[in-house]
Amino acid sequence: MRARAGPHAGDAVQLSRKAVAEPMRTLILQSGEFEHFADAARAVASRYAPSEFMALVREPDVPRARATDLFTSVGVLLDGPASFAALETADRPVDLCVVPFDDRLGVRYFKLRRALGAQEIGTFASYNGRGRIREYSRFGWMARTFLVCVLLRAVHAPLVWAWGVLRRRLDMISLYVLALAAQPFGWLKAHGAHPLSRTVTQRLPAGRRRLVLFIPTMGLGGAQRQLLSFLKHLDRSQWEPELVTLNAPDKFFEPAVREMGVPVTYLNPHKGYWMLGIAWRLFRHLLARPCHALHAWMHYAAMLGAIAGTFAGTPVIVGSVRSERPDRMPWFYHRWQRGVDILTARLQTRLIANSNAVCEGHRQWAFVPALKLVTVYNGIEVGRVPDRVQRDRLRAELHLPADAPCIGIVGRLSPEKDHATFLRAARVIGAEKPDARFLIVGSGPMQASIESLIEQLGLSGRAQVLGERNDAQAVIAMLDVLVLTSTNEGLPNVLLEGAVAGTPVVTTAAGGAAEVVVDGETGFVVPCGDSASVARRVLDILRDDVVRKRLVEAALYRMRAHFSADRAAAAIQACYEQDTAQPVAPVAGRGGARSEGV
Numbered sequence: 001m002r003a004r005a006g007p008h009a010g011d012a013v014q015l016s017r018k019a020v021a022e023p024m025r026t027l028i029l030q031s032g033e034f035e036h037f038a039d040a041a042r043a044v045a046s047r048y049a050p051s052e053f054m055a056l057v058r059e060p061d062v063p064r065a066r067a068t069d070l071f072t073s074v075g076v077l078l079d080g081p082a083s084f085a086a087l088e089t090a091d092r093p094v095d096l097c098v099v100p101f102d103d104r105l106g107v108r109y110f111k112l113r114r115a116l117g118a119q120e121i122g123t124f125a126s127y128n129g130r131g132r133i134r135e136y137s138r139f140g141w142m143a144r145t146f147l148v149c150v151l152l153r154a155v156h157a158p159l160v161w162a163w164g165v166l167r168r169r170l171d172m173i174s175l176y177v178l179a180l181a182a183q184p185f186g187w188l189k190a191h192g193a194h195p196l197s198r199t200v201t202q203r204l205p206a207g208r209r210r211l212v213l214f215i216p217t218m219g220l221g222g223a224q225r226q227l228l229s230f231l232k233h234l235d236r237s238q239w240e241p242e243l244v245t246l247n248a249p250d251k252f253f254e255p256a257v258r259e260m261g262v263p264v265t266y267l268n269p270h271k272g273y274w275m276l277g278i279a280w281r282l283f284r285h286l287l288a289r290p291c292h293a294l295h296a297w298m299h300y301a302a303m304l305g306a307i308a309g310t311f312a313g314t315p316v317i318v319g320s321v322r323s324e325r326p327d328r329m330p331w332f333y334h335r336w337q338r339g340v341d342i343l344t345a346r347l348q349t350r351l352i353a354n355s356n357a358v359c360e361g362h363r364q365w366a367f368v369p370a371l372k373l374v375t376v377y378n379g380i381e382v383g384r385v386p387d388r389v390q391r392d393r394l395r396a397e398l399h400l401p402a403d404a405p406c407i408g409i410v411g412r413l414s415p416e417k418d419h420a421t422f423l424r425a426a427r428v429i430g431a432e433k434p435d436a437r438f439l440i441v442g443s444g445p446m447q448a449s450i451e452s453l454i455e456q457l458g459l460s461g462r463a464q465v466l467g468e469r470n471d472a473q474a475v476i477a478m479l480d481v482l483v484l485t486s487t488n489e490g491l492p493n494v495l496l497e498g499a500v501a502g503t504p505v506v507t508t509a510a511g512g513a514a515e516v517v518v519d520g521e522t523g524f525v526v527p528c529g530d531s532a533s534v535a536r537r538v539l540d541i542l543r544d545d546v547v548r549k550r551l552v553e554a555a556l557y558r559m560r561a562h563f564s565a566d567r568a569a570a571a572i573q574a575c576y577e578q579d580t581a582q583p584v585a586p587v588a589g590r591g592g593a594r595s596e597g598v
Contacts, residue, residue, distance in 0.1 A: 023052045024095045027121075030057040030077055031109055032102035034064055035249050040100035040127035041070050047133065048096065093120045096135075100127040110149035117142045167274070172336045174276040175307070179343035182310040186347045189313060196313030200290045208240040209292035211576070214282065214305050215243070216298060218257065219250030220468060221412075222493040223298050223322050226354075226378050226568075228253050231260055233379070233569035239576075244285065246278070279304045286312035293576040298322060299333075302351070306344040318575050319344075320352045322490040324511045325361035329488055331415055341366040350575040352376050355491040355512025374575055377515070379568030380496035380559055391478045398466070404435040405542050408479045410472055410497075413444030413465075416488040420453060421508075421531045425483070427457045428535035433542065438463040439479070441472050477501035481538050486510040487528045495523075496563055499555035504548050506537045516563070522555035 026048055030037040037057065045053060056077040057065045065074045097116055101109060106126055116124065117138065124141040126134050136144060188194045204210065213231075218224050234241060243257050247266040257264060267281045286294065286308060293316040296305030302319025309317040326333035326341070345351060345366040352374050353359035359375045362368055392402065400406060407429065411417045419440060426438040438459065440450065447465060454463045469475060476482055482498040482505045489511035496516065498505045505523040507513045508530070519525040524540070526533035541548050 023050050024048065025054065025093070026051045026096045026098065027054045027056065027094045028071075028098045028100070029112070029116075030055070030061060030065075031099055031112060033249050034058075034061045035251075036102050036129075037061075037065075037100050038068060039131065040098060041068065043127060043131065043133060044098050044125075045070050051096075054094075093122065095122045096125060097121045097123075098125045098127060098133075101129065103129050107148050110145065113141070113145040113149060117145065168334070171275050172334070172340075175279075175303070175340050176336075176343075178276075178279060178307050179340050179347075182307050182347055183343065185313075186310045189310065194313045196287075197315075200313045200315070203290045204292060205240070208236075208238060210290070211239045211241045212286070212289075212291045212294045213241055213243050214245070214294060214296045214301050216246050216301050217248040217250060218243070218245055218252065218254040219248060220252040222378070222490075223320070224253045225493060226322075227297055228256055229379055229381065229565045230569050230572055231257065231262060233566045235573060239573070242289075242291075244282065275300065275304060279308050282308035283311050286314055290314070292316060293318060295572075295576070296320065299326065302348070303340055303344045306347040310347045316349045316576055317347065318350045318352060319348050320354070321358055321362050322354050324358055324488050324490065325365040327365070328361075329416055338365065345369075345372070348372055350374055352572065352575060353490075354378050355489075355515050357511045357515065358490050361511075374571075376568055376571040376575075377512075377563055378491050378493055378496060379565035380493070380500055380563050381565045382500045382556070382560060390474065394471075394474055394478050398439070398464075400437050401435060404437050405433055405480045406437050406439065406478065407481045407483060407538055408439035408441060408475065409483045409485065410441040410476060410494045411484070411486070411492075413440070413442050413446040413450055415446065416486055417442075417446075418485045418487050418508075418529065419446065419450050421485040421529055421534060422483055423450070423453050423457055423459060423463065424531035425485075425534035425538065426459055426463055428532065429538055429542075430459065430462060432539060436462065436542075439475065440465045441467075441469055441475055443468040473497055473501065476503055479503050481506060481541050483534060483538065484508060484510075484513060485528075485531075485534060486513065489513050491516060496559060499523075499552075499559045502552050502556070504541050504551045505555070506534055506541070508534075518554075518558065521551075522558050523551055 026044060028037070028041050028044060034057070041053070041055070045051075053071045055065050055071045055074045057074060059076045062074055062076060065071060097119070099106070099109070099112065099116070106113070106128065121138070124136045124138070126136075128134070185194060189197065211234075213227060215224065215227060231241060241262050243262050243264045244267060245254075245264065246268045254264060265285065267278055267285065282304060290312070291314060294305055294309045294314045295318040296302045297320045299321055302321060305319060306317055323329070326337050345368045348368075349372070351362065351368055351372050353362060354375070354377060356375050359373050363370065363373055395402060395406075407426065409417075409419065409422045413419065422440070423438075426436075430436055430438075440463065451465055454460060454465075466475070476494070476497050480503075482494070482503045484492055484494060484505065484507040486492065486508055487510055491512035492507070495505055495507060495513060499516075499522070505517060507517050507523065507525055508528040509525050510528055514525050517523040517525050524537035526537060541551070
């Protein structure tokens with residue numbers, strides 16, 4: 001029979017209080033993402049101490065499980081009964097087996113549930129997607145398995161779909177209501193009459209000013225890389241930063257943030273991603289710990305930050321938009337997005353765009369007042385470029401011929417990157433240079449179709465998808481030509497990385513790409529979707545070393561002059577200081593582009 005669930009000692013079967021001569025043996029299995037497994041392990045260790053904890057995890061995650069120092073032993077979770085063979089020959093049985101389900105009911109785990117039921121295990125427990133622990137007897141576990149995985153599964157998928165549709169509608173309606181309700185508070189704040197202004201002012205810390213940086217995820221991405229660069233160059237004598245983010249599985253840049261001594265706060269417990277809930281928790285956080293400035297990075301964060309910051313009476317609210325207007329990416333943004341963007345743009349103190357193209361696009365999209373818009377180009381640090389030995393080592397690792405021309409594209413495998421144009425250009429380049437190799441670095445929803453197109457175009461063996469790599473910058477430095485074929489961009493970091501790595505670039509004229517590359521001087525710019533022009537310009541670089549050297553030197557000079565990391569950080573900090581009655585002073589760039597200010 002299933003015991004009651006709950007976090008307190010009196011709410012469930014208290015195995016930790018059993019009078020046993022030896023410590024209880026607890027086995028924890030990995031059934032989903034490692035982060036959820038680790039959360040479950042910490043919760044179980046807290047609840048059932050003292051105990052002897054064992055783990056069965058997927059083979060790639062064994063080192064991470066051992067690094068937690070929670071387990072006396074860590075084994076590999078295999079398919080079928082082989083995973084549990086060691087349990088049958090153990091000197092004594094497992095007292096408790098915990099399975100962390102990444103959903104609420106565990107409807108997708110019938111085989112695992114059934115296999116566990118055949119083992120000599122005293123008690124079972126589940127840790128669901130909401131962080132709740134439930135205990136079961138053997139009979140209760142098998143009965144629950146039949147009920148949930150057999151009876152409910154038939155209706156689970158349509159119910160989940162229906163709830164997803166309803167949830168999106170509720171989120172949309174709630175955001176519209178909140179954005180409308182925030183308008184009078186924004187007007188009161190602008191006139192010094194916000195009901196919380198005095199309270200916020202009294203509670204602001206003396207000395208360094210508090211800065212909250214809100215971004216949905218610190219996973220691998222261009223916005224996250226720029227935020228990390230900004231923190232490195234932020235004047236910490238003036239500002240005390242805090243990173244506020246969501247507890248998402250991908251935390252690629254988060255350790256680097258913590259290493260800089262910047263505290264990290266999660267808004268959502270246990271995968272709660274409702275935008276309404278995020279706005280509410282951000283509002284409560286800003287009330288509990290008022291700040292001088294709130295800077296929200298990325299599109300949805302800017303929208304939610306404007307709402308929460310306005311209700312909380314935050315003095316300065318800054319948003320960052322880093323891609324072209326949402327109607328150019330209908331597969332990603334909903335049609336209702338524009339109305340909320342128009343309403344929340346009025347609540348921003350400043351709205352930072354990372355290129356003039358993005359700035360102008362959002363001015364038209366959300367009718368943002370010109371005085372609130374600022375262009376701040378992405379920054380890049382000019383570091384040491386990998387030497388010849390490192391490049392040769394990487395080529396050997398990727399099984400590339402030593403002297404073969406290598407052309408690559410780096411970015412998320414999504415529709416706006418238009419990898420099809422890159423592959424069509426690769427076929428033309430390969431006809432003239434049969435030994436050329438083509439690398440695609442990145443991961444995303446288009447991977448299967450890209451791999452299929454490689455076969456259709458006869459590029460198998462010459463083009464390969466490398467997936468997501470931690471050494472993407474080293475791959476860029478190894479390339480003979482870096483290509484970007486996007487149809488939609490903000491200001492592509494990959495073009496900056498190519499310039500500082502000494503790799504010549506060919507890019508389409510998407511968004512701010514044409515503001516980074518001066519056509520014919522620091523690289524080549526071609527029309528979007530024009531594979532013939534991409535191929536022609538790549539071949540121009542491969543044929544002429546003089547052209548290559550000239551482009552590389554000019555590109556590096558331009559990076560130092562207009563795209564330095566300290567320059568970008570100073571421009572962003574100026575947005576926290578400026579009165580919105582005055583525009584940020586522009587700094588001239590080549591070709592009519594402005595490094596800061598609109």
